[in-house]
Amino acid sequence: MVLEVRRHFSPWIALTLIALAEILTLSVWFSATVVSGPLKRLWQLNVTEVAFLTASVQLGFVAGAVISSITGVADRFNARRVFTLAAVGGALVNGLFIFSNSWEMGMLLRMLTGAAMVGVYPVAVKLVTEWAPARRGTAIGMLVGALTLGSALPHLILFVGVSAPWQVVLLASSGLALLGAGIVAFLLPDPPNEARSTRNPPKISLVSLRSVLANKSAMLANYGYFGHMWELYAMWTWFPAFVYASFIIHGEHRGVVASSTMIGFLVIGIAGAIGSLVGGLVADRIGRTAVASAAMILSGLCALTIGLTYGGPPWVVIAVGLVWGVTVVADSAQFSAAVTELSAPQYIGTALTLQTAVGFLITIISINLIGAAKDLIGWQWAFTLLSVGPFLGVYAMLRLRARASSIAMANGKR
Template sequence: MTKDSWKALWWIGLAELMALSLWFSASVIGQELLESWQLQSHYKAWLSASVPIGFVIGAFLSSYFGIADRFNPRKIFAISALSGALLNFGLVLVNSALLGMSLRILTGFALAGVYPTAVKILSQWFPKKRGLAIGILIATLTLGSALPYLVVMFFSSVEWKLVIISSSLLALTSAVIVNWVLADAPVPIKKQPFSIKLLKKVTNNKPLMLVNYGYFGHMWELYAMWTWLPIFLTASFKSQLPQISNWVIALISFSSIGVAGGIGCVIGGLIADRFGRSRLTILSMCVSAACSILIGFTFGHSMWLSVFLAIIWGIFVISDSAQFSAAVSEFADVEYVGTALTFQMCIGFLITIVSINIIPIFQNIVGWEWVFIILAIGPIFGVWSMIKFQKYELNQ
């Protein structure tokens, strides 16, 4: 890989980290927003799910029209990040729940032009051995998604609006970096005419769809874990130490999701490039499924055991994510790789809407001790799919 490729990775990763701070920017201050909008606490799940809803709509339209394969992906990223920054900033100006939720959905719509597009840009810069490169990219995504938990440690006690303003400024900086600092990859950019055949080529590609099935199982677990783990830790720790500071829980949440997840992505990329994507994804999903089954039983008991399992879960729940994208970029023809990535993420995030909202329903029925077992269903299904995919990977 050239020096320019690693330089591009640096700028793409930094831009991704900043732009994805929009994802959980409202969720971490969800209680303050619900009070401002005069909504009951059970609407918090829908506040978390509003961004995935918008992302799914945006990703579906993007994959249907082949946007990422018809236009310069760098420009798509920059415009999307700028739009997301402005939409997110709108939260400080509204007092209506309807307008607020609408802005969150539209923010998710804008992010559909950021995440999958960044993967395509990176695949252009890294034509081979891209597992580590995309792993580093997903690590920045993970850190970016968890960044509001770090920001809230400093600003929430002063004014919740500063959390929103900070994430919007980060996304705005992301747009500037991609538009004016990052260069286009040294590959020809062809403007493909619109054709529904691009999407048909994705669904007719058997190894590609096996990778997608693995990704769908992975996504059933991932964002529900990211959304509800901090709430689980808060409830568990408060039951033992009512005086525990919120910033301590925010730091643990950031460490479990952002730091541990970022480390997992980089190590996962190294392992996948050397030993194969299917092996890494199978290992990751087996460990993450085990953590989802076990962590609930620490509720109200050992804080240190909860933190330990949360960190292990944080590492393995995301360590395979980049490899599903890398596999798509390798098994999809160059003419429709952008459409394939966007389609994969569209369905994956549609699944997260269900899993995010099903957790509080079952938590009221079975309690925190048992509820995360539901999430193990996804990685177990994903393991089965990636075992079937192995023969295609070995024959490639």
């Protein structure tokens, strides 16, 4: 009976449920970041300490991902159960943040939130590839769009409840994460193409990790991802603050907090989701390296030029920001899809976890770099430092395209 449900359950309904669960669960990622203003006043934080409220989530994610990669959790256990438990755990530690009475306690809870997300995003990528193995670019594009919307949701929560206490944002995002866990636990069946390794889990060993590191083509896809991540989360973290400062310099004062919050949601969430979906659809038709390279060239140019709009007309800031919001994440799904296509099936979970672990470790550096750069060289030039990542990523993609093994991507479209 269970097998019949799996066979007749629509893959597109499954993808929609996974994406919805991802949107709701990932709302905990930036929940403390969007209320950093009140926290800065409450705990008397400096710029570096504010930046680490976001970076600590990344740090926790990296630590959890390293452990997951070594133990092979993503390949050894049922993906739905891992997602559900991780989402519940993330919701709980995110909610506990409202009881923090110091920056140090807040940092610890944010790290635990990041560690919980190891069981959410990489595992969700594995789930969608098992539900839609022939349309991985589109499927993972949907998932990255969901991640983007989920990451931006706290901005929308704050906009709706702009005068509410900061604790409301944390509790609301925790409630959404619990709802996401419920969707996966009670509405989504296991995929019919579930990897055999989760049915007959191997013993813990470093074989899977060594196999991933020895795969040169998969590692080139990883290098492209690392360049992409250098730019992505630093842009997501600091763009709303850039908009706020730019509007103030231009002379906009009325409702500037609400305006910058809503623009942050539109640029990060809506534009990013569109970029992810379109990028996935196009990549399945013309190739992963082509789409990823084009997106990184455009996003790198936006990083170089967005500072020139600082203090200028708001519509110019918003226009460039929307282009950046689309292109900065349009390539993201292609790196994950490429790794699933270039890796041995039994090691896909470990490969995705390793990819995200190193990628998020890089974001810790770039997030804090922009926080320092805006004070040292000003908003006009701070974001130019992010352009290095995508341009190096393009180089990795061109090298991958030249390899014979790249024919395995996107049904031979590379």
